[in-house]
Amino acid sequence: MDQIIDSFYQSIDVFGKAGIPLGNVSSQLFANIYLHELDEFIKHKLRLKFYLRYCDDFVILSHNPKLLLWLICVIDDFLKIHLKLQLHPKKVFLLNLSGGVDFVGYVQFLHHRCLRPQTKRRLKSRLRRGLELFHKGKLSQTQLDQKIQSYLGLLSHANEFYFSQIIKNKYWVR
Numbered sequence: 195m196d197q198i199i200d201s202f203y204q205s206i207d208v209f210g211k212a213g214i215p216l217g218n219v220s221s222q223l224f225a226n227i228y229l230h231e232l233d234e235f236i237k238h239k240l241r242l243k244f245y246l247r248y249c250d251d252f253v254i255l256s257h258n259p260k261l262l263l264w265l266i267c268v269i270d271d272f273l274k275i276h277l278k279l280q281l282h283p284k285k286v287f288l289l290n291l292s293g294g295v296d297f298v299g300y301v302q303f304l305h306h307r308c309l310r311p312q313t314k315r316r317l318k319s320r321l322r323r324g325l326e327l328f329h330k331g332k333l334s335q336t337q338l339d340q341k342i343q344s345y346l347g348l349l350s351h352a353n354e355f356y357f358s359q360i361i362k363n364k365y366w367v368r
Contacts, residue, residue: 195220225249228277235272240265248298255291262288299348306353314357317345321365342366 229247236245236254242265244255256262266286273279294301294308301308309317324341327333342365349358 222249231276232269232273235276236269240268246297251298253295253297259288300352307351309349309352309354309357317348321345321361325365339366 226249229250232252233245233247236242242254242256246253254262254265256265266281270281273281289295291304294303296302296310299310299313301310321341324333324338328335328338342361345361346358349361
């Protein structure tokens, strides 16, 4: 654990270092351990039925906007007092589910899920770049296929069948 924690830091002030490596599996583990108290508070103290958390992102669903506004204050207070954290002021949203909820890389709707538009653009750009590198001999067929398979795996969790077909037809090198 010491090696993982010490493998990355960002300077916060003259007194020391803070941070853990993002994208590392340890980040997910640490978030789950540290935010377990938040889960317990929301599920058992507040008795919220429709709460979902992945790492440090969470969603609470309710038909009552006043309840949601109250919960923002209560949860922010809990985080400050018990975990020395606070809700990010630019990342707290009250949304209507019919417009979709952006959560863990996808836009979640009531009966389906789509890839974020910006993720779709980034995916296309990276595939174009991968194909260019393949044609220049800087990326092998296997490496390009692995990249394509990775993106198809991402798309398999969403309602993106036609986009998957486009990728297969345009980029698969066989």
